[in-house]
Amino acid sequence: MIPLLALAAVQAAAPAAAPDYRQESAWLCLPGRADVCSTPLATTALNPNGYGSNGRSTVAANPRLDCFYVxxxxxxxxxxNSDLAVSEEQGVAExxxxxxxxxxxxxxxxxxxMTLGAVAASAAGADIRAAGALAYGDVLAAWRNYLATRNNGRPFVLIGHSQGSLMLQQLIAREIEGKPVARQMRLAIIPGFNLLVPQGRLTGGTFKTTPLCSRPGETGCVVSYVSFRTRNxxxxxxxxxxxxAPGMTVGCVNPAAVGSRDWRSLDSYWYARSAQPVPGGPIQWSTEGAPPTPFLRTEGLVSARCVNDGPRGYLEVRVNSDPTDKRTDRIGGEVGLGGFFLPGWGMHLNDLPQAQGDLIRLVETVSR
Structure with missing residues (x-):
C-alpha cells in the first residue's frame, strides 16, 4: 500500500486540458511524417550459434490497411492522469x-x-473510475477524428496492450461491434488485459458479437492473451x-498459431537495452558479449500454448534453454516493484515483444 501522503499527492494534481486530435502534435504516430513509427529499428538476429545478421525494420510505402495503437x-x-508531455510514451511505442x-x-x-500513480492508488483502495473515464474519452475522441478525417474507408487493425487493451475493449464494445464500421475491422490485437468469454465459447462476455480468433486468416476477430511463465x-x-464472473474464463489466442492449443515456437523481438528488472539479474544475451544493436530477434527461443482451466485462462510461456549454445537461456517480463516481482501480473511486460514477429504476420495475412 502506498503512503497516505503519496496518495494525496497523486489525487491532488488536476488533469491537463483535452488534446485536440485535429492537430498533428496530439499524435505519437501518423503516416507520412518523421516520427517514432517511421524510424527504422536496428536489429540483430540472435541464433543458437550467437549473433547473426544485422538489419533494420522497414516502413511500407503503400500498405493496404491502417493500424490504430493505444x-x-x-x-x-x-x-x-498523464499531462500529455510525451516522454515514456515514445519509448513504449518504439x-x-x-x-x-x-x-x-x-x-x-x-x-x-491513467498513470502508474493511479495504478498504485487503485491498489491502495482509491476510486479511479473518473480517471479511467477521462482516459477513454481521449481515446474515443482520437478514434472519431481518425474515422472522420484520416481513415477514408480503409480497413484497419486495432493494437493495444494493458491499459491500451482496456481502452480498445471499451471502444470495440461501444463504437464498433454491431455498427457498419465493424466491416472495416480486420483484426484487434489486444493482449495484456483480461478479456472474458463464457467457458468453452469464443463469443460473449466482454463482447456481445466479436469473437476470439479461432482459425488462421480469420477477420473481424480478436487476438487476446495474458502471459505467465510455465509452472507459474x-x-x-x-x-x-x-x-x-461466474461461468467465465479469460480468453486466450496463441499469436503463433491461431486456434491451436499446442506448444508453438514464437518469433520474438526484444529490446536488449531495457532497464526493467529481471528475475535472476540482468540478461546476458550471448556469450559473445553485448548486443550490437538495440533490438534482437530470436526464433524458437520461446514457445507458448494457451491454457484454459475453468475461470483461469492464460498463455503459458517457456524458454527453450540449451546450456551448450551461445544465446541466453533467460528472458524477463515480470513486473518488479520494491525488489519483488508481482505474481498476479505474470510476464506482462513481454506480452507483445515475445510474439511480435507472429503478430506482424497476422496483420500482413489479413491485409491481403
Whole structure:
C-alpha cells in the first residue's frame, strides 16, 4: 500500500486540458511524417550459434490497411492522469508498435492515460473510475477524428496492450461491434488485459458479437492473451488470468498459431537495452558479449500454448534453454516493484515483444 501522503499527492494534481486530435502534435504516430513509427529499428538476429545478421525494420510505402495503437500504462506524471508531455510514451511505442509500420499505416494518439500513480492508488483502495473515464474519452475522441478525417474507408487493425487493451475493449464494445464500421475491422490485437468469454465459447462476455480468433486468416476477430511463465500459473486473486464472473474464463489466442492449443515456437523481438528488472539479474544475451544493436530477434527461443482451466485462462510461456549454445537461456517480463516481482501480473511486460514477429504476420495475412 502506498503512503497516505503519496496518495494525496497523486489525487491532488488536476488533469491537463483535452488534446485536440485535429492537430498533428496530439499524435505519437501518423503516416507520412518523421516520427517514432517511421524510424527504422536496428536489429540483430540472435541464433543458437550467437549473433547473426544485422538489419533494420522497414516502413511500407503503400500498405493496404491502417493500424490504430493505444499504448499501455507508462506515465510517471504526477496525478491520476498523464499531462500529455510525451516522454515514456515514445519509448513504449518504439518497442511495441513501430515495427508494424512494415505492414500498415500507423496511427497512435497521445492520451491522458491513467498513470502508474493511479495504478498504485487503485491498489491502495482509491476510486479511479473518473480517471479511467477521462482516459477513454481521449481515446474515443482520437478514434472519431481518425474515422472522420484520416481513415477514408480503409480497413484497419486495432493494437493495444494493458491499459491500451482496456481502452480498445471499451471502444470495440461501444463504437464498433454491431455498427457498419465493424466491416472495416480486420483484426484487434489486444493482449495484456483480461478479456472474458463464457467457458468453452469464443463469443460473449466482454463482447456481445466479436469473437476470439479461432482459425488462421480469420477477420473481424480478436487476438487476446495474458502471459505467465510455465509452472507459474496465475495464483488465486491474480490481477490477470482469472475471471471473477461466474461461468467465465479469460480468453486466450496463441499469436503463433491461431486456434491451436499446442506448444508453438514464437518469433520474438526484444529490446536488449531495457532497464526493467529481471528475475535472476540482468540478461546476458550471448556469450559473445553485448548486443550490437538495440533490438534482437530470436526464433524458437520461446514457445507458448494457451491454457484454459475453468475461470483461469492464460498463455503459458517457456524458454527453450540449451546450456551448450551461445544465446541466453533467460528472458524477463515480470513486473518488479520494491525488489519483488508481482505474481498476479505474470510476464506482462513481454506480452507483445515475445510474439511480435507472429503478430506482424497476422496483420500482413489479413491485409491481403
Amino acid at each position: 499504448y499501455p500504462t507508462v506515465s510517471r506524471d504526477r496525478g491520476l 518497442v511495441q508498435f513501430a515495427r508494424f509500420a512494415s505492414v500498415c499505416r500507423t496511427f497512435a494518439p497521445v492520451y491522458r492515460q 500459473p496465475p495464483p488465486a486473486g491474480a490481477l490477470f488470468g482469472n475471471a471473477s
